[in-house]
Every structure is written in structure tokens, then in C-alpha cells.
Amino acid sequence: MISLQTAIERYAGLAVQVGINVQPGQTLVVHAPLYNADFVRLIAKKAYEAGAKHVHVEWDDDELKRMKYLLAPDEAFHEYPQWKANGYLEMAEADAAFLTVYSPTPDLLKDVKPERLSAASKAYGSAMREYRALMQAGKISWAIVSAPSPGWAQKVFPGSGEEEAIRKLWEYLVQAARADRDDPVQAWHDHLLQLKGHADRMNAKRYARLKYKAPGTELTIDLPPEHQWVAGGIRNAKGTFFVPNIPTEELFTLPHRDRVNGTVASTKPLNWNGQLIDKFSITFENGVAVACTAETGLDT
Template identity: 45%
Template sequence: MKNFETLLNEYAKLCVKVGINIQPNQPLVINAPIEGIEFVRLLAKNAYELGASEVHVNWNDEVLTKLKYENAPMEVFENFPKWYADSLEEYAKKGAGFLSISAQDPELLKDIDPKKIATNNKSSSIALKEWRKYTMNDINPWCVVSIPTKSWAKRVFPDVREDEAVEKLWTAIFNATRMNFEDPVKAWEEHIANIKSKVDYLNKKELKSLHYTSSNGTDLMVELPKGHIWAGGGAIDSKKVFFAPNMPTEEVYTMPLKTGVNGVVYSTKPLNYGGNLIDEFKLTFKDGKVVDYDAKIGKEVLTDLFDIDEGAKYLGEVALVPFDSPISQSNIVFLNTLFDENASCHFAFGKAYPTNIKDGENMNDEELEAHGVNNSLTHVDFMVGSSDMSIVGETKDGEKIEIFKEGNWAF
């Protein structure tokens, strides 16, 4: 049985070799919490061993973040640092890979003025718009992974000691990322091949729409644009190099027709957005737009999300995830979208990935809009899958195909 140090090093190697798939003389930019310094050093060590030319780290700290929100004036949040956005663009132009460690206390900003949070979310989205084109168009490889932090672990496992909570969260992360296999890299290759088989099936069917129903009241019709492309497991960057954007990943996804979403959908897991939780929410769509909504927890936060821009009220992603995925079967609510979205079918508010429509990566904003592709400064996933969810697809020829039955793949 592998000890913790061995698992940790293998995990770091997996992140840079399979996740980013770092190439010789390629820079790597890492965004990480300061609690993860030992793991980041392992990432850097493995990246350099694989030929990386440089490893640059942007650190973040929850204590400093909260102090800033508690004390800084509104104008600070209105003006996102241009130098930071420029530095990311500069690295992107050099062909860098971007590795982000998603690990935050889901209630870090619970008692902070929501207007400060909303203002910062909007200003950062505007400032980082050009850089995000490099990742959302898969020009550069990018990957989101996670490690436990003390505050996050205690939110997930509140009934045990802090050190035990961290240990339990490490175990859950290792299991979710297939580190419990003898050869994790080979396990990932097989997993990605399985996802690809679903992708290939759906792309061959050329579906026109998806009809979601569930006993919780969800009844939603989602039209798909002509030329849409299903994807999952991994992507190909502009240099024809394969990478895995999310670790873990269980989803097969595409984009909806911007104006083609109608009906009602209920969330099935909490959404951690900007350091606050949104939970038990209901959305009503008409011609693609959210026209009514409510939430038992965090409705004001949801309102601020929708106020970022007009596109935030429309969907940009349709993702299918079986209810019996390993993450779902763990029965852990991670309060972290990276994990929870891979335990449940989900949608995303906001910008669609241009790569999910034929030749989309070569279209400008106006051309994408003409093809029914949503554009926005934001992209936020939310979970809707349930154990009894049914999804029925209809092809352009009118054939009805059962895609999901009782929460799982029907084919």
C-alpha cells in the first residue's frame, strides 16, 4: 500500500503530466493557496523534470482576502489590477500552461458586504476577459485540481477534529482522482477513453434537443444549436497537445442554443460562488433567459451573479454526469464545484465554450452570437442531477433517444 508521501508525489506528477501535459520549454503558471506550499513545490519539481522552462506561482491567502473585504474601500474592488491581468496574458502569449488549485472555505465571505463581492467579480471578469480567451478556446492547456485546506476540510467534515478532517478530505480527493489505482496515469487513460465513447455516440446522433424531467419538479426543454460538439475527458490545445482541464472529471458536455431553454429546473447541490453558498434554488427559463428564480439560501448572491451582464441570465453549458459516478457514490458534498459538478448533471450560467460548436474557436463574438452561442463575462456551473433524472434526446430526424434513465447513462 502506498504511503501518503508517495501518493502526494504521484498526484503532483499526474497534474502536470496528464492534466497540463507540460511540454519541453513550456512555462507553467500555478494559482495556489499558501497552505499548499509543499504540494506546489512537488508540482514545480515534477514540471521541471518533464522539461518546463519556468514555474511561476500566484499565491492567495484566505486571511488576507477576508481582511481586504472587511477593510478596503469599494473603489479597490472596482479596479482590478491591470498588471495582474497583463502578466497572465503575457504568459499565455508565451504558450504557458495554467494550473489552478481550487481550495477555499465555502463560507469565507459569508458576512461580507455582497456588493463588494459582486463588484470584484465583475471588475475581475472584465479585466481577465482577454486572458480567458486563451483558456476557453483551448489555445493554451489549463487544468483545475484541488488539495485540502483546514477551513474547507472542516466545512466538509464538521464533526471531526481538524487534522482528521484534512486527512479524510485527502482520501476523498485521492479516490476521486483515481490515485487509489496502482498506475494512476494508466487509470486516467482508460477513464478518458470511456468518456470519449459517450462523446462519440452523442456527436453521431446530432441531437436537436434534450428534455430533462425529475420528481423534484424539474421539467426543462433544452435546444441544441446546429453544429454543436460534445466533449469530455480532455481537450486539444492550439499545438495539438492533449490535456485534461479538470481532475477529477466525469462529465460529457456541450452548449445549449442561447434562446432555446424553456421550463423549470431545481438545483440539487449547494453552489459555492464567490465565498458564499447558494442552495435549494429554482429557476424558470423562457426563450433561454432566467425570468424567475428563488433560493432558500443565498438568493441575493444569485441576484448579484445575474447582474454581472445580460449573458449571465442565459446558459452556456449542458453537462451530463451519471449519478453513480465515484464522486457521487462517496456521498460527500464537497461544497466545491470542481467535485460537486462531477457528481451531478449540471448547467452553467454565462459564457459558452466556443470549442463546443463547429469552427467556434475561429469565430468572433458577433459570429458566435449569430450561431446561438451565449457570451458573458462569467461562467458558473450549478448542479441539477438526481437519482431519478430522465433525459430524452430528439434527433434532427425526430427520433427520440433515451440518454439518461434513473440518473444514469441509458446506453
């Protein structure tokens, strides 16, 4: 049985070796919150050991984020720094890889007007359109790994003190990421091979429609005739294999954009930009979301 610290170090190694699959001479860009600085330093060390030329870190701070959303003027949320968007695009075109340490604080922005969050999201999406197009098409390597925040940990373990809650959440995260195994990298190779087998089986079936039924959910999704199932990881424009999400059990394809019909209901709360949405449903007609309900966070 390895120590938690050893498992966290192996998790950092997985982020670099399996998630991003850093190549010699490559630049790694890390986006992470300040309270995960120790974990980010482990990631940087693993990246340099793998041959990375630069590790650039963009830090995020909950208090500054909340301060801006509560105090800045409305027009601030309709803008996104073009110099930052240009920088990300320049690094992407130079074959940089991008790693996000996902560490949310649920309810961080619960007192913020949803219109501000929406405006900021649209401004970001517009400014970063070219960069995100490269990411979404798999032209560049990118990955997301999770790490605890104090707020997230105490939301999951409400009866524990902050330090104990963070430790418990770390234990679950490293287990889910297979970082507690004797050979985590080999465990991931085995897992990805199994996921590929699932994708091959689904591609052989050539299903025309998927049907989902569960409490509150009755949904049909038609598939395009030439759809392809993909699982686990993909190859970027240079042929480097990377895994966008650690952990992942993902097996996915593309729906027919005009043939999604019915209602899908949530089974877990959704943290969206620091606001919780819970017990919600979305109804689709011919691929368009036409109605939504939520017990918590409907405006968001």
C-alpha cells in the same frame, strides 16, 4: 495499498502529466492558497522533471482576502490591476500553461456584501477578458485540481478535528482523481478513452433536444443542428492534449442560446466566492434567466 502521501505525490504528477501535460521548455503558472504549499512544491518538482523552464506561483491567502472585502473602500472592488492582466496575457501568448489548485473555504466571505463580490468579479472579468478568451477557447493549456482547505474539510466532516478532516478529504480527492491506482496515468488514459466513446455515441445520435426531470427540475435544452459533444480533454492551439479538470466525468456540448426553457433546481450547496448558496433554483425563458430562488444566499 499505497500510503496517502504516495497517492498525493501521484496526484501532483497527474496534474502535470495529464492535466496540464507540461511540455519541455514550457512555463507553468500555478495559482494556489498558502495552506497547500507542500502540494504546490510537489507540483513544481513534477513540472521541472517534465522539462518545464519556469514555475511561477501566485499565492492566495484567505485572511488577506477576507480583510480586504471587509475593510477596503467600495471603489477598490471596481478595479483590477492592469499590470497583472497584462502579465497573464503575455505569458499566455508565450505558450505558458496555467494550473489552479482549487481549495475553497466555504463561508469565508459570508459577512461580505454581495455587491462587493459582484463588482470584483466584473472588474476581474473585464481586465482579464483577452486572457480568458484564450482559455475558454482552449487555445492555451489550463487545468484545475482540488486540494483540501481546513474550512472545506471540516464542513464535509463536521465531527472530526481539523487534521483528521483534512486527511479524510485528501483520501476522497485522490480516490476520485485515480491517484490511488497502481498506474494512475494509464488509468486516466483508459478513462479518457471511455469518455471519448460516450462522446462519439452522442455525436452519432444527433439529438435535437435534451429534457431534464427531477425534484424541482423540469428543463428543456434545444441543441444547435451542428452541435458537437466533447469529453474529458481537448487540444490547445499547438495541438497539445490537456485535461482541464481532474477529476472529470464531463461530457458536454453547446446549447442553443435562445432555446433553454424551464426550471433547474440544485441538489448540493454551491460555494461561490466564499459564500454558500443552497436549495436554489433558476428559471429560464428562451435562454434568459428570468427568476431565481434560494433558501440560503439568495442575494448572492
